[in-house]
Amino acid sequence: MNEAQLAAESRLEKHQAEAEEAEPKKAGEQASSGHSHARIEKPKTLLGKVLSVGAFPFALTAVFCGYFYALEKGYNLAVSITVLAFLNLVFVMFLEKILPHTYRWKIRWQALKTDILHVVFSDRINYLVFELLLGGVLLWISLKVSELFNYALWPSQWPLLLQLPLTCLVAEFFHYWWHRASHEFEWIWKFHATHHSSEHMYFLAAARFHPFDNLMAHAVQMFPLVALGVPKETLALYMLFVSVQGPFGHGNVSIRLGPLNYLFAVAEVHRWHHSQNLQDANSNYGGGIIFWDLVFGTFNLPKDREHQPDDLGLVDMPRFPQNYVGQLASPFRWGKLTKDDPEGGKYHGRRR
Numbered sequence: 001m002n003e004a005q006l007a008a009e010s011r012l013e014k015h016q017a018e019a020e021e022a023e024p025k026k027a028g029e030q031a032s033s034g035h036s037h038a039r040i041e042k043p044k045t046l047l048g049k050v051l052s053v054g055a056f057p058f059a060l061t062a063v064f065c066g067y068f069y070a071l072e073k074g075y076n077l078a079v080s081i082t083v084l085a086f087l088n089l090v091f092v093m094f095l096e097k098i099l100p101h102t103y104r105w106k107i108r109w110q111a112l113k114t115d116i117l118h119v120v121f122s123d124r125i126n127y128l129v130f131e132l133l134l135g136g137v138l139l140w141i142s143l144k145v146s147e148l149f150n151y152a153l154w155p156s157q158w159p160l161l162l163q164l165p166l167t168c169l170v171a172e173f174f175h176y177w178w179h180r181a182s183h184e185f186e187w188i189w190k191f192h193a194t195h196h197s198s199e200h201m202y203f204l205a206a207a208r209f210h211p212f213d214n215l216m217a218h219a220v221q222m223f224p225l226v227a228l229g230v231p232k233e234t235l236a237l238y239m240l241f242v243s244v245q246g247p248f249g250h251g252n253v254s255i256r257l258g259p260l261n262y263l264f265a266v267a268e269v270h271r272w273h274h275s276q277n278l279q280d281a282n283s284n285y286g287g288g289i290i291f292w293d294l295v296f297g298t299f300n301l302p303k304d305r306e307h308q309p310d311d312l313g314l315v316d317m318p319r320f321p322q323n324y325v326g327q328l329a330s331p332f333r334w335g336k337l338t339k340d341d342p343e344g345g346k347y348h349g350r351r352r
């Protein structure tokens, strides 16, 4: 090999080394600026257009009809809402196949496995803890509050469909502040980070919650409702509404709700909350409805609708586990998980 060849080879090696060095920097820049956008799909057929506008209102109407049918027949409420929520989930899975928002968000086996375990174990643990520990306390408080106000605090005589918006307003107010606090206080964020660890939106991403986060969010909403004396039929209807919204809020579906985006926290609105761009993400805290975000000035629905958030998930936390057990332990291993971040986990509270 002559001198010229040697020099060329050494230049090539240098160039490759620089390229390798530059690559992670580029990826990091992209992640923190959050300006990478997913190529979004548009409905191509008439059926697609109809579904993108009508799928969510249709699903909501269908499960509500199913619920009223179950009430009339005297079926078990918990079983009925579980079956209806499952049918809704299957519907969203089907919509993801025929009407995806973007092809870049592919369902990964690791994420699916983790989220199935969240559904099977975390939800079950939550239910038991809630029933055993909080259930009795809730009933006691409810009784005391009702006695105090002479049993006339909640308009139980109203039709269920009129009680539902009122239930949403009360429950979502507490949900809003709990959710917002979990982004602004480090100790709560350590638990809520699990929900934001999904790198793609898909039908089961709504199930990914640390059990403590889930339990607290549930308790924070249910305490006031039970204390106000909301009847169990209304509570079940509200829970059904939230379980329809979950997969629609996180699904990779090309949903176009138009003005209804100012009412419901479905994917068009909620996916911004999962963006890695913190200015976009510190918004849209609503779970089922978006009303309190509009009131408290955190509603975010960018005008340029062609650009959608693509970099989803946690910012600068490459060590955050993607497996179920790792996620359960994550709040207690926070120091280890954030040790790569020179600012010591500056994004922990996802502050602006």
Ligand SMILES: [Zn+2]
Pocket: 179, 183, 192, 195, 196, 273
């Ligand atoms: Zn959040």
Ligand SMILES: [Zn+2]
Pocket: 195, 206, 250, 270, 274
């Ligand atoms: Zn979410």
